[in-house]
Amino acid sequence: xxxxxxxxxxxxxxxxxxxxxxxxxxxxxxxxxxxxxxxxxxxxxxxxxxxxxxxxxxxxxxxxxxxxxxxxxxxxxxxxxxxxxxxxxxxxxxxxxxxxxxxxxxxxxxxxxxxxxxxxxxxxxxxxxxxxxxxxxxxxxxxxxxxxxxxxxxxxxxxxxxxxxxxxxxxxxxxxxxxxxxxxxxxxxxxxxxxxxxxxxxxxxxxxxxxxxxxxxxxxxxxxxxxxxxxxxx
Amino acid sequence: xxxxxxxxxxxxxxxxxxxxxxxxxxxxxxxxxxxxxxxxxxxxxxxxxxxxxxxxxxxxxxxxxxxxxxxxxxxxxxxxxxxxxxxxxxxxxxxxxxxxxxxxxxxxxxxxxxxxxxxxxxxxxxxxxxxxxxxxxxxxxxxxxxxxxxxxxxxxxxxxxxxxxxxxxxxxxxxxxxxxxxxxxxxxxxxxxxxxxxxxxxxxxxxxxxxxxxxxxxxxxxxxxxxxxxxxxxxxxxxxxxxxxxxxxxxxxxxxxxxxxxxxxxxxxxxxxxxxxxxxxxx
Numbered sequence: 001x002x003x004x005x006x007x008x009x010x011x012x013x014x015x016x017x018x019x020x021x022x023x024x025x026x027x028x029x030x031x032x033x034x035x036x037x038x039x040x041x042x043x044x045x046x047x048x049x050x051x052x053x054x055x056x057x058x059x060x061x062x063x064x065x066x067x068x069x070x071x072x073x074x075x076x077x078x079x080x081x082x083x084x085x086x087x088x089x090x091x092x093x094x095x096x097x098x099x100x101x102x103x104x105x106x107x108x109x110x111x112x113x114x115x116x117x118x119x120x121x122x123x124x125x126x127x128x129x130x131x132x133x134x135x136x137x138x139x140x141x142x143x144x145x146x147x148x149x150x151x152x153x154x155x156x157x158x159x160x161x162x163x164x165x166x167x168x169x170x171x172x173x174x175x176x177x178x179x180x181x182x183x184x185x186x187x188x189x190x191x192x193x194x195x196x197x198x199x200x201x202x203x204x205x206x207x208x209x210x211x212x213x214x215x216x217x218x219x220x221x222x223x224x225x226x227x228x229x230x231x232x233x234x
Numbered sequence: 235x236x237x238x239x240x241x242x243x244x245x246x247x248x249x250x251x252x253x254x255x256x257x258x259x260x261x262x263x264x265x266x267x268x269x270x271x272x273x274x275x276x277x278x279x280x281x282x283x284x285x286x287x288x289x290x291x292x293x294x295x296x297x298x299x300x301x302x303x304x305x306x307x308x309x310x311x312x313x314x315x316x317x318x319x320x321x322x323x324x325x326x327x328x329x330x331x332x333x334x335x336x337x338x339x340x341x342x343x344x345x346x347x348x349x350x351x352x353x354x355x356x357x358x359x360x361x362x363x364x365x366x367x368x369x370x371x372x373x374x375x376x377x378x379x380x381x382x383x384x385x386x387x388x389x390x391x392x393x394x395x396x397x398x399x400x401x402x403x404x405x406x407x408x409x410x411x412x413x414x415x416x417x418x419x420x421x422x423x424x425x426x427x428x429x430x431x432x433x434x435x436x437x438x439x440x441x442x443x444x445x446x447x448x449x450x451x452x453x454x455x456x457x458x459x460x461x462x463x464x465x466x467x468x469x470x471x472x473x474x475x476x477x478x479x480x481x482x483x484x485x486x487x488x489x490x491x492x493x494x495x496x497x498x499x500x501x502x503x504x505x506x507x508x509x510x511x512x513x514x515x516x517x
Contacts, residue, residue, distance in 0.1 A: 003279075007279075008279060008280040009279055010279050011279050014279070014281055072311070072314070075311070075315075076311075076314050076315065076318045079318050079319070079320065080318055080319075083319060095318075095319035095320065097320060177308055178308050178310045178311045179308070179311070180305070180306060180307045180308050180315075186308060189270050189308070190269050190270045190276075190277045190306070191270075191277070191279075192270065193268070193269075193270025193271050193272060193276060194269070194270055194272050194276035194277045194278065195272070196272060196447070
């Protein structure tokens with residue numbers, strides 16, 4: 001138990017800060033993913049064929065390629081590209097890196113954005129067409145229609161699906177450990193290898209992930225209940 | 235923790251002695267390690283890197299008059315990130331293999347852990363092949379090495395020796411003990427340990443780096459190392475510093491520093507400290 005204690009003798013504080021890091025990466029990735037998802041959904045529902053084609057390409061590729069591969073592409077390919085650009089046009093020399101947090105959050109945001117796209121698109125399509133027509137009939141502007149009719153209802157339909165996307169993002173952060181970012185997975189690997197006690201630390205990591213996912217399940221449940229207030233229950 | 239602090243102080247002291255101009259000119263070298271492979275390199279509970287390679291890296295950098303930074307990197311992707319330029323060298327218990335040589339260069343080895351035989355403490359082999367702390371290189375067949383091999387051959391006549399399949403250790407048995415002892419291949423080293431304990435085999439051959447921690451565990455309390463240790467030749471050259479192919483300059487500096495650290499006994503001292511046995515490559 002001393003192994004998991006706080007301070008210089010134990011790994012408790014390291015694991016705690018690693019958990020915060022996991023939470024930070026996951027939150028940043030999920031929120032940015034929501035932006036990508038909204039743009040993607042808007043593009044998929046657009047009247048313009050080329051926008052739909054771009055969004056289709058995005059979701060097809062990002063949902064069809066292993067997540068680890070996307071992270072590798074971003075991490076190694078990304079820094080090679082940035083280095084090249086910086087050396088060529090900004091007059092720097094040598095390696096220019098993007099930090100592991102930015103790369104990791106961006107990679108997971110793009111992945112979770114692809115899933116969010118489909119969730120949001122489905123939610124928008126679930127809104128009865130009649131309501132939109134009625135809003136137009138009373139002369140609502142597009143912005144007002146979005147604010148009063150589309151957004152609140154779509155959010156309600158989207159919440160359960162977005163809860164899933166969040167859990168995915170949370171677990172995908174484990175893959176970022178390959179970049180050396182010290183989140184739960186990397187920290188438990190370090191501790192396991194340094195103390196030769198793999199079971200203790202991987203079990204601790206599993207508990208930490210479970211705490212995070214259980215708390216977020218509860219939070220999303222509360223959010224769903226709140227968004228359903230005023231709705232008749234079957 | 236103490237050691238890390240001491241080495242920081244030592245570097246600072248050297249910097250003060252040498253004076254800032256010379257130190258200012260020192261080039262920067264970023265070295266990656268895994269930080270999770272005790273005792274080669276690991277992280278202590280306060281988050282500091284420590285271990286054989288961390289101490290050695292600091293020593294080599296002093297010899298190269300370089301300003302070094304040691305960073306931790308996950309084992310997966312440690313080579314791609316070197317080639318991407320994230321750091322300049324890898325010291326992470328990485329064996330020099332032909333496959334890795336296709337993508338990066340290796341310095342001359344700074345460690346080679348000998349292959350050794352392990353038997354049960356109750357076995358007559360402990361008397362027939364007593365522990366020989368000397369390590370023999372197979373690179374050149376000296377009369378000494380030949381004698382050591384002959385002793386092994388005599389002791390294992392008609393015995394059954396277990397080994398992990400498709401390893402350099404299996405190649406050794408195929409080459410030197412074929413027709414003398416029965417070689418029994420196993421999928422993992424743990425499996426030959428189980429059969430050794432059960433008495434199905436008389437001995438097992440693996441790396442000393444594997445045996446030492448194993449023998450300290452409760453499962454290994456009835457086992458003991460016998461005979462001589464072997465390195466070189468078909469065992470490959472050992473563990474070296476990984477460096478980008480383009481960095482010929484850095485490679486030759488590391489080579490020089492490693493040879494010097496091997497000659498004056500630094501590698502031996504550090505390896506006694508961390509491994510409790512000598513990992514200095516023989517020639």
